[in-house]
Amino acid sequence: MSLAARHLEANGIPTVIMGCAKDIVEYCGVPRFLFSDFPLGNPTGRPHDPQSQAFTVELALRVLESAPRPRTTVQSPLRWSEDPAWKLDFSNIARLSPEEIARRRAEFDRQKEIAKTVRAKPQAAQ
């Protein structure tokens, strides 16, 4: 998604990215970025919370219209939860047993094979 934003921007079209993976987006280098410090999967606000969603999209527009320079990141003030412990879980190898690691490896290999099959068959989703 960061690459798409860069390509549009290089061709004269202003963009803003909404996302939850701060380091990945900034490492690529993008013009404007609204970062929500939420679990991956919630880039446009908290689920079942229209107010949070409206606030987040409005903030993205503010970033779009006011960023002074490329690499402008604004962090949404919204917090996922008072307790930040959720941030310790995602893909954290220190929290997984050897059995769980083995299970995940087998599942990853299986999904990779499926992806290969899907990719080999050209298809338009819509």
Place this chain on the structure above:
Amino acid sequence: MAEEEEFGFAPEHDAPIPYLERIRVYYQALGYGAPYHWAHYADVPFAPLRKPPADSRIGLVTTAAPWRPDKGDQGPGAPYNAAAKFYTVYSGDSAVEHDLRIAHVGYDRTHTTAEDGNAWFPLPALRRLAAAGRIGEVAPRFHGAPTNRSHRATIDRDCPELLARVREDKADAVILVAV
């Protein structure tokens, strides 16, 4: 008294998750050798906004995928489902409702369940902003960008295709939502 209490510091882990490091260590521990090379540039392009949002046609690009009943479990909380991935840019009519899912990407399945599409697909929110006059209008189509591990496919094929479609739509600016 710990310093963080004395000075009101937040706990050390209360910072954006270091995904680059987490993912590198994770796949190394799973037994995969060469780490993934994330896209990385020193220079960043910048196109200034030519008119205010209230006078602009705003486009939308998403990595979410249309729900397809023949592609396995894509429901809330579904395990990672590679069969639901797509590898070509698709477009949808912005004027109608869409059921887009995220089972094909690595979202946080421990702490969120993907029940509410409005948390990752803000088309209804954009329509409301257009109705309220905050933006001029929503572009006639939104576009789906494949989540492809191949940088070559993304750069050589998907990015030019997205640009062509955004230009056809005559969008003045674009919101890209990365799930």
